[in-house]
Amino acid sequence: MYIYLSGSVRDNSLYNVISLILIFIFILVLAYFTAKLTAKLQSNSFNKKANIKIIESFRLGGNKFISIIKIGEDYYALGFGKDEITMIDKLDKDNIILPETNSSEVSINFKDILGNINIKDPKDNTDIK
Numbered sequence: 001m002y003i004y005l006s007g008s009v010r011d012n013s014l015y016n017v018i019s020l021i022l023i024f025i026f027i028l029v030l031a032y033f034t035a036k037l038t039a040k041l042q043s044n045s046f047n048k049k050a051n052i053k054i055i056e057s058f059r060l061g062g063n064k065f066i067s068i069i070k071i072g073e074d075y076y077a078l079g080f081g082k083d084e085i086t087m088i089d090k091l092d093k094d095n096i097i098l099p100e101t102n103s104s105e106v107s108i109n110f111k112d113i114l115g116n117i118n119i120k121d122p123k124d125n126t127d128i129k
Contacts, residue, residue: 055096068096 055068055075065080068091075091 051072053070055070057065057067059065063080063082066088067078067080069076069078073093075093075096077088077091079086079088
């Protein structure tokens with residue numbers, strides 16, 4: 001027994017495939033813009049009057065970071081570990097080189113900050129320099 005497909009059935013299946021591709025593209029575009037919006041919400045860029053801003057972060061390795069945080073008008077160097085946050089130093093605004101533009105990038109000499117960190121040897125609990 002032979003079944004012949006009419007032209008309308010073939011056209012309908014082509015229409016279904018094209019509509020599925022367009023729906024897939026729409027979902028990808030929607031996911032992209034949702035990710036962008038989520039990133040803006042997490043970085044607090046919608047709230048221009050925020051009192052706390054992360055200026056710059058520097059990864060030391062593993063789960064350890066040094067970050068420059070602006071709280072109000074003061075700048076702080078904070079160390080972030082797996083389970084702890086340590087204030088390393090309060091920074092003078094004169095030591096931070098802010099760019100001329102309004103971007104959030106800041107240059108600072110991390111050697112000065114790292115010079116204030118005391119690293120202890122876990123075996124005998126002495127300072128390593």
